[in-house]
Amino acid sequence: PVIADILARQKVVVTFFAANEKTKEGDGSLGEHWGGWWRERAKEGHEFAPHTFNHVYWVADAGKDAFRVKPSAGSRQGETYILDRNGYCEELSQSSRRLHMLTGKSPLPLFRAPGGRLSPSLELAAKSCGYRHVGWAAAGFLGDELPSEKFSNAMLLDKALRGIRSGDILMAHLGIWSRRDPWAPAVLEPLIVGLKQKGFCFKTLKDHPQLGIEQAF
Numbered sequence: 001p002v003i004a005d006i007l008a009r010q011k012v013v014v015t016f017f018a019a020n021e022k023t024k025e026g027d028g029s030l031g032e033h034w035g036g037w038w039r040e041r042a043k044e045g046h047e048f049a050p051h052t053f054n055h056v057y058w059v060a061d062a063g064k065d066a067f068r069v070k071p072s073a074g075s076r077q078g079e080t081y082i083l084d085r086n087g088y089c090e091e092l093s094q095s096s097r098r099l100h101m102l103t104g105k106s107p108l109p110l111f112r113a114p115g116g117r118l119s120p121s122l123e124l125a126a127k128s129c130g131y132r133h134v135g136w137a138a139a140g141f142l143g144d145e146l147p148s149e150k151f152s153n154a155m156l157l158d159k160a161l162r163g164i165r166s167g168d169i170l171m172a173h174l175g176i177w178s179r180r181d182p183w184a185p186a187v188l189e190p191l192i193v194g195l196k197q198k199g200f201c202f203k204t205l206k207d208h209p210q211l212g213i214e215q216a217f
Contacts, residue, residue, distance in 0.1 A: 003174055003184050004037070008044060010192045015047045015205040016174075017112040018099055019055040021073045028073070029174070030098045042103035047204040049110040050095035050131065056083070058117045067122055072114070088122065089129035108206055110134045134205060136171035139163030142191070144172045148181035157187045161194045167210060 026033025054074030065085040111131040143156040
């Protein structure tokens with residue numbers, strides 16, 4: 001809710017990549033408890049895309065069209081097993097279907113691999129079922145999951161303001177439990193304000209000029 005309030009106040013729209021991860025309230029990030037929250041985000045003009053349903057990390061390729069994976073959510077959380085191409089596509093499609101159900105909007109034909117971990121084979125597998133991977137710019141890694149003892153909020157804010165360039169895709173999370181000094185309340189709004197003062201504007205990935213979403217597939 002803190003992040004949503006900041007985005008609304010600053011009139012910034014973003015692309016949410018979502019998996020059904022554990023939340024401190026309710027039945028998971030794509031559960032019924034948060035349904036109203038997602039619907040409000042859709043009304044505000046945000047876009048949505050899958051992040052696999054069970055936050056499935058790619059570990060290694062395991063032969064042709066097969067992958068060793070380790071989800072951090074769901075009934076097989078923490079287990080390492082083999083998933084074939086169809087299984088990975090279903091992870092993406094399940095997340096996409098759930099987002100559509102919650103928001104009423106068709107998710108973008110994009111995905112983000114958990115942790116940014118993937119191989120060319122996994123990327124091709126996802127593309128075969130209609131999803132294109134989108135990462136982030138080096139300067140756009142905003143560092144909200146890094147330990148605050150080593151990477152202070154002031155340091156991360158300064159780094160982003162100095163490094164971000166036109167067209168960069170920025171990446172942050174809706175919540176990181178492990179960071180002792182929370183990032184979003186301290187950094188997100190000053191970052192948005194600072195970038196606006198430099199002449200930047202913000203758009204969803206649907207409107208990113210280099211992605212060509214309408215012609216991608």
